[in-house]
Structures are given as structure tokens and as C-alpha cells.
Amino acid sequence: MGTSLQPTLYLTVNGEKREVPAPDVRATLLDTLRERLGLTGAKKGCDRGECGACTVHLDGRRVLSCLTLAVATQDAEVVTVEGLATDGELHPMQRAFLDHDAFQCGFCTPGQLMSAVACVREGRAGSPDEIREWMSGNLCRCAAYPQITAAIAEVAAQVEGAAGNERAAENESTPAESGGGRS
Numbered sequence: 001m002g003t004s005l006q007p008t009l010y011l012t013v014n015g016e017k018r019e020v021p022a023p024d025v026r027a028t029l030l031d032t033l034r035e036r037l038g039l040t041g042a043k044k045g046c047d048r049g050e051c052g053a054c055t056v057h058l059d060g061r062r063v064l065s066c067l068t069l070a071v072a073t074q075d076a077e078v079v080t081v082e083g084l085a086t087d088g089e090l091h092p093m094q095r096a097f098l099d100h101d102a103f104q105c106g107f108c109t110p111g112q113l114m115s116a117v118a119c120v121r122e123g124r125a126g127s128p129d130e131i132r133e134w135m136s137g138n139l140c141r142c143a144a145y146p147q148i149t150a151a152i153a154e155v156a157a158q159v160e161g162a163a164g165n166e167r168a169a170e171n172e173s174t175p176a177e178s179g180g181g182r183s
């Protein structure tokens with residue numbers, strides 16, 4: 001029988017307000033997502049913080065949901081792999097994984113995707129070595145690592161390219177302070 005202290009756990013999951021009545025205080029976020037909220041995208045690989053298959057975003061940061069107590073996430077914002085696509089459009093990282101064949105069995109893929117999106121957002125995808133380092137918590141038994149790295153590098157380059165275009169547009173519209181024009 002569960003040990004319940006809080007009457008209800010309130011969360012925002014993938015932009016939707018969700019409630020978990022009588023949460024077990026010992027339950028992990030992973031089990032709560034999968035068993036109470038019916039979101040089975042995050043996978044239980046090791047259940048002890050070693051594989052990364054359970055990675056989700058909690059208040060914008062990637063976390064291992066198998067090591068996160070659900071009751072510690074009261075009022076938090078959670079994003080799972082089910083929340084990556086918007087309006088039927090795949091997230092660019094999902095598209096890149098497809099384009100690069102960055103999976104075989106797909107079991108690790110939800111966690112890889114969530115970590116990959118965070119890795120780029122954190123600015124930790126500047127080179128293949130950096131990507132490998134900052135994705136090292138996500139294991140893939142099918143060894144799709146080269147393709148995963150290539151997919152992440154592609155998205156990081158797109159993001160960097162978009163940021164560069166924005167900077168260029170800003171420079172175009174900002175008058176030169178010294179009157180010297182653009183360099």
C-alpha cells in the first residue's frame with residue numbers, strides 16, 4: 001500500500017495541468033509519469049541513474065526522472081518526449097535523429113532526444129567532442145553514437161546559424177556609434 005502525505009500532486013506536463021491524487025511519497029517522477037499519467041515515452045532502463053533513458057526536462061533543466069521524487073516536483077513544469085513536437089510538427093532534433101538514422105531499437109531515443117535538446121540549449125554542443133562529453137550520461141546499447149552526435153551537431157549548427165543571422169540583422173539596423181560605418 002502506498003504512503004501518502006500530500007492529498008494531491010499538481011504538475012504542468014507538456015503544457016497541460018495534471019493532477020496526481022494521493023501520490024505515493026516514495027514514487028519517482030518516472031513511475032508517476034508512466035503509471036499515473038499514462039506517459040510512457042520516458043523509459044526505465046536501469047532505474048538507478050546510469051543510463052539516461054528516463055531523461056525529462058524539469059523547469060527547463062534535464063533530469064533523470066528515475067532519481068527524482070515525484071512529490072518534490074509539486075507545481076513544477078515537466079516536459080517529456082511526448083511534448084517535443086508542436087502542432088504535429090516534429091521538433092528539429094527529432095527530425096535530425098530521423099535524417100541521421102540516430103537509433104536502431106529506439107529504446108534509448110526518448111532520453112537521448114531530451115538530453116540532446118538540453119545539450120544544445122545549454123551551449124554544450126560546439127564540437128563533436130563536446131557533444132560526446134555532455135551526452136555521456138545517455139547510453140545506447142545499439143551504439144548509435146556517431147549518428148546521434150551528427151544529429152546534434154546539425155541542430156546546433158542550425159541554432160548557431162539562426163543566432164548569427166539575428167546578430168547580423170541587429171548590426172545592420174544599429175547605427176554605427178563612432179560614425180565609422182560597418183566593419
Ligand code: FES
Pocket residue numbers: 043044045046047048049050051052053054055064065066067
Ligand atoms: S532509468 Fe533513469 S538513468 Fe536509467
Ligand code: FES
Pocket residue numbers: 102103104105106107108109139140141142143144
Ligand atoms: S537505439 Fe537501441 S539502445 Fe539506443
